[in-house]
Amino acid sequence: MTTAADFTETELVVCAAAKMLAHSNTVFAGIGLPTLAVDLAHRTLNPDIQLVYESGVAGAHPESMAEGIADSVVVSGAEAVVNMHALFGYVLQGGNVDVGFLGAAQIDRFGSLNTTVIGDWDSPKVRLPGSGGAADIMANAGEVFVILRRHDPAALPSELDFVTSASPVRAAEHPDFIQPRGFGVSTVITPLGILRRKDRLGELELTHVHPGVTSEQVWEQTGWDLVVSDDLSVTQEPTAEEVRLLRDEIDTVRLYLR
């Protein structure tokens, strides 16, 4: 496999995510970079992967690039469309989703996510979109992948402004409750590197730095005392074939590749 002559940060992140989907069966994803990652995994490492959208579509075969999770092109030709009660109740809470993709404004060291507010909920500085399906995905997906668009102490703070989607570590602080089934966040891909959690009740560790980035830089840009893995490695660069697939076959209109 030859490494691509040139690649963007987005392409590096998408290819890294795709490689981690090699052994997943069912992936719950929003539109954007996760869709590209699932499509790329499907074409390279995992022809059996199935994409589930929160709109109720399973096994979409869009004839053109979808502009949303409920775009008409994800419905036409799909393998199944179920209503939202079945999707969130049976498909997701019932334990049929291996990997859920989430974005977030903030993530903490145990992988809890904030997508609700910056500042106080009562008088927010910035009102964010809220949970949508995020809290449901965190509790019920086998594991959660997070793609962050920035890596700095504001996005990775020591304490979240608001916990929208709680990691199993936080859930475990309430032992009188039935515990969520999911592992929580297993993988965080940022513009600087990759963070992973090995244990369900453990914390994130830096496992990969992107080419040209040092672990010290990542540590400085993280709002807590980030643990660096003993077997820290450099993120594999995209191959020429992966970049060709992304540009010439998957996102030909450059909707998400920028």
Place this chain on the structure above:
Amino acid sequence: MDSDTVVSLPHAVEKLVNAGDTIALEGFSHLIPFAAGHEIIRQGITGLTFCRMTPDLLSDMMIAAGGIDRLVCSFFASGSAGSLYEVRRRIESQDPAPLPVEEYSHHAMTLRYHAGAARLPFAPISSFVGSDMPGINPDIRAVVDPYTGKKIHVVPPLNPDVTIIHAQRADRKGNVQIWGIAGVQQEAVYAADKVIVTVEEIVDDEVVRADPNRTLIPAHAVDAVCVVLTGAHPSYVQGSYDRDNAFYREWTPISQDPARLREWIDTHIRGTKDHEEYLDAIGRDRIAALRMAPRPSGSVDYGRRPDASTERSSR
């Protein structure tokens, strides 16, 4: 009875939607009942509690128009348009007035409609252990599971005074057929006291009865059916017209500017008599360009008992 069910949209809204009501307008990206929301704005109905999983552009319009006092939802943005700036102004700077918000997750909203439809006292959900959401929403509570002795969160039933949805078609009795993304419409309809369904067309009874599995909403749950062609614009109707994606992108600068947003509402909603005039204001060429190419389903065979027809005809 038939003529009582099929009415004009202005008539249905006037008769069934009252000031101070709790109303649900559902449709997940697909089949959003925009025309009905616009009619509520035209009629100047106020004091409403507005329930909608993903508020979308429709809530930006209805909140800016001044009729909404409270928002019940699970997401505060539009998938492709991004932020809803009227909603953000109301929440971040109480401009022009505060907007009380009751927020849930998608699954929680789905379960609220489900509990409402089934007239259950609550529905259990496993999404909130360790989350701050129960802390800001006193209606997300916990009960002890009588079987394991452990606690689980519950959400209350949501029973709107009126639920409004849009659909591909219905018959004259009000049997409603939907295909494509069906979201939470069945639950939201059964949860409500009164139901208005806007449709692209009224079809003969035989069309519905040829494919009864496609009837998501039986007539007994429906109070009014209104024919509103292109009634989901700028959202879409599977098999008919596609989403007006350009409209969603153009919404951002309109939504960002309060004066421009109010001017847009005055011109396109208050300044038009009905949905036909709204479509004129949007531009007929633009609407025509959204038409989908056909991709019909294969048909299924429901069969019939071979002797049933002969027996009946011989009686």
